Amino acid sequence: MNRLPIPSDRPRAPARPLHRRASLALVVLAVSLQAGCGQRGASGAGAAAVEVGVVTLAEQSIVQHTELSGRLSAIKVAEVRPQIGGIVRKRLFTEGSDVKAGQVLYQIDPATYQAAYDQARGTLAKAQATLASAKTKADRYAELVKINAVSRQDYDDAVAAVREDAADVIADQASLESARVNLGYTRIVAPVSGRIGASSVTEGALVTADQTTALATIQAIDEMYLDVSRASADWLKLRRAFASGRLKTAGSGAAVKLLLEDGAEYEQAGTLQFSDITVDATTGSVTLRMIFPNPDHALLPGMFVRARLDEGTDDHALLVPQLAVTRRSDGGATVFVVDEKSNAKQAAVKADTAYGDQWIVTQGLKAGDRVIVSGLQQVRSGTPVRIAGDDTSAATAASAAH
Known part of the structure; x- marks a missing residue:
C-alpha cells in the first residue's frame, strides 16, 4: 500500500525572480564606473605643472660678425737672385736679420766685369776722339768748298763721316752703360726692406743669372695680409640683408679682429682691404683680403689665425x-x-x-x-x-x- 508524502513543517523561501537579480548587478557596475571616472577626472584636473x-x-642692436680662418702672409716677398754669373766672394748679412732696401747682401767676383767696363770706356773715348777729328775736318771743308778749293763730293763725305762717328759714339756709350750695369750687379743688394731668411749659397759658390734656386728670401713683415674664403651663398645672404635694410653696412675698411692659435686676441686691429670680384668655380667661394699692422713683428708668415670680421649692425x-x-x-x-x-x-x-x-x-x-x-x-x-x-x-x- 503506497504512502502519501507528508508535507514539511518548515516554510519554503519564495523564489526570487531572475530579472531582479540582473538589475541589481547592473546598478552596482554603473556605480563603480562612475566612481572610477570621477577619480580619473579629479586626477587630470589637478596635474602638476x-x-x-x-x-x-x-x-x-648688435654688430653681426663672422669668423674666417687662414694663414698669414707677408705683405711683400722678394727672392734674391743673381743677375749675372760669377763666384760669390762674400756674404754680407746675418741670416734671420732685418735688412734695408739697397743693402749689399752678396759680393760676386768683379774682375771680369771690371775689365769689360774699362774696355768699353776706352772704346768710347776712341770713338769720341774720332768724332772730334771728323767734325774739325768737316768744318774746314765747309770753308774750302765755298771757294772751290775742295770738291763738293769731298765736303759731303766729310759731313757723312761726322754723322757716322757720332753714331759710333752713341753705340759705345750704350756698351759702356751695359758694362757699368753688369759691374754693379756684382754687388747683389736687397730689393725690399724686411727680414731675410737663410742663405742657399756660401762663399766660393758659383752662381748664374738663370739659376732656379734663390740665394735668399726677404719678407716685409711690418704689415701682414690674410686671404680667406667665404661661401658665395653666405655672401648673397649678406647682400640681401643689406638690401632689405635689416643690416647696416660696416663698409669697406671695416675693423677686423685677429684671434691667434692659442685663442688670444691680437692687440692690433686690421682692416678689410678688398673682396675678389669673381667666385672660384671649384670651391664656390669668394676671396677676402685683410691687412694687419705688425710693428713688433709678433705675427709671422704661415701662422694659422682666425679673423673676426664685423659685417654690419642689426638694430632689431x-x-x-x-x-x-x-x-x-x-x-x-x-x-x-x-x-x-x-x-x-x-x-x-x-x-x-x-x-x-x-x-x-x-x-x-x-x-x-x-x-x-x-x-x-x-x-x-x-x-x-x-x-x-x-x-x-x-x-x-x-x-x-x-
Missing part, C-alpha cells in the same frame, strides 16, 4: 640661447615657448647665424615671446608649465655672452 626657465625676447635682432634650439633631421630648428594659457607650445624658427652662444632668429618669433631654456626634458606641446622665479631677458643673456 612642469617648472621651466624662460627668456623673454626683446629687440636689441632677436637672440635665443643655443641650448633652447632643437635641430630636426631635415635641418630645421624649433623652440618651445610659453603661450597665454601657460602651456608649452612648439614653434618652428629660422636660426642660421650664431652670435656667441646664441642664435640670431629671423623668423618664427617676435619680441615678448617667452622661450623655454631649462626643463626641456619634461616638456611637450600642450604641457602645463610654471615659470621658475624671474625670467631672464634676452638682452641680459646677450650682455653676459659678450
Whole structure:
C-alpha cells in the first residue's frame, strides 16, 4: 500500500525572480564606473605643472660678425737672385736679420766685369776722339768748298763721316752703360726692406743669372695680409640683408679682429682691404683680403689665425640661447615657448647665424615671446608649465655672452 508524502513543517523561501537579480548587478557596475571616472577626472584636473626657465625676447642692436680662418702672409716677398754669373766672394748679412732696401747682401767676383767696363770706356773715348777729328775736318771743308778749293763730293763725305762717328759714339756709350750695369750687379743688394731668411749659397759658390734656386728670401713683415674664403651663398645672404635694410653696412675698411692659435686676441686691429670680384668655380667661394699692422713683428708668415670680421649692425635682432634650439633631421630648428594659457607650445624658427652662444632668429618669433631654456626634458606641446622665479631677458643673456 503506497504512502502519501507528508508535507514539511518548515516554510519554503519564495523564489526570487531572475530579472531582479540582473538589475541589481547592473546598478552596482554603473556605480563603480562612475566612481572610477570621477577619480580619473579629479586626477587630470589637478596635474602638476612642469617648472621651466624662460627668456623673454626683446629687440636689441648688435654688430653681426663672422669668423674666417687662414694663414698669414707677408705683405711683400722678394727672392734674391743673381743677375749675372760669377763666384760669390762674400756674404754680407746675418741670416734671420732685418735688412734695408739697397743693402749689399752678396759680393760676386768683379774682375771680369771690371775689365769689360774699362774696355768699353776706352772704346768710347776712341770713338769720341774720332768724332772730334771728323767734325774739325768737316768744318774746314765747309770753308774750302765755298771757294772751290775742295770738291763738293769731298765736303759731303766729310759731313757723312761726322754723322757716322757720332753714331759710333752713341753705340759705345750704350756698351759702356751695359758694362757699368753688369759691374754693379756684382754687388747683389736687397730689393725690399724686411727680414731675410737663410742663405742657399756660401762663399766660393758659383752662381748664374738663370739659376732656379734663390740665394735668399726677404719678407716685409711690418704689415701682414690674410686671404680667406667665404661661401658665395653666405655672401648673397649678406647682400640681401643689406638690401632689405635689416643690416647696416660696416663698409669697406671695416675693423677686423685677429684671434691667434692659442685663442688670444691680437692687440692690433686690421682692416678689410678688398673682396675678389669673381667666385672660384671649384670651391664656390669668394676671396677676402685683410691687412694687419705688425710693428713688433709678433705675427709671422704661415701662422694659422682666425679673423673676426664685423659685417654690419642689426638694430632689431632677436637672440635665443643655443641650448633652447632643437635641430630636426631635415635641418630645421624649433623652440618651445610659453603661450597665454601657460602651456608649452612648439614653434618652428629660422636660426642660421650664431652670435656667441646664441642664435640670431629671423623668423618664427617676435619680441615678448617667452622661450623655454631649462626643463626641456619634461616638456611637450600642450604641457602645463610654471615659470621658475624671474625670467631672464634676452638682452641680459646677450650682455653676459659678450
